[in-house]
Amino acid sequence: MPTRPLAAALAAASTILVVGCLSTRPRPQPARLPKAAAAPAAAPAAPSVPEVPYYDLVAELGLSSRIDLASGRRICRDARKNEVSLVPGDRFVTVNGARVDVGGRIRWTNGVLMVPAAASRSIRARLAATPPAKAAPATAVIAAPLPAAWKTKANRRWRWIVIHHSATAKGGAKSFHASHKKKWRHGLGYHFVIGNGTHTRNGEVEVGSRWTRQGQGIDGAHAGNKRYNQLGIGVCLVGDFNERAPGAGQLASLRQLCRALMKRFEIPRSEVRLHRDVRRGSTECPGKRFPFQSFQRSL
């Protein structure tokens, strides 16, 4: 994906810039500044807390681990149905449905996923306090059923699926329709909206009128690109994926919707695209934390 190396380069450049600014500041620095400067998680410096390799932690806890390819989530279980899951980059793990702060970021170091050493104790304590029988099925992710309207009479030779995020923490088809109505006569620019548990249920798929009325010459208004608005199916996930990755429920519904559309319209996996890849340079949509490579592989 061509925008990734660029984004990484920009991130690296901005880190250097920040460090440079701090180190060349002419005034004497306040005593607490070096500590504050060391705080950003992005800095690949030495860990501020002791860490252990993820697989050592898993072995120590007697768990077996697998990876959910779409979300990148590590899911570990034992014979008693205890479940511990985590996402690289987070500061917490989910233990039998409960969030546990592990006191530092779970991160990659030289190709090895490292977890704060204190995590072992916190996870054990939570496992003791929250038996699996009472656990919420945190990772039993089932896609929400597709609403019947997705099967609308379709008279276009749809070529692409274009994935978006709303870049808002909350929302749904109704609220986006209200804001898009200010710009476009037909309102909601996307064909489908996948909820995040705010205005609609997590993973709920809503069908927009540009999909159901596609036979009336109404194009999408999502890509900022005429061809993709005419022949690209716009799917928006509610959330700001520059801030946090989409949830497993949303991804499960997106996968199900994409598969259904791909099958029906003979759209190959390579034609499932991100908004930023059809409108290069002018948008980050759907955010840098959208796990596109693993998602595309899972289709």
Ligand SMILES: [Zn+2]
């Ligand atoms: Zn977009």
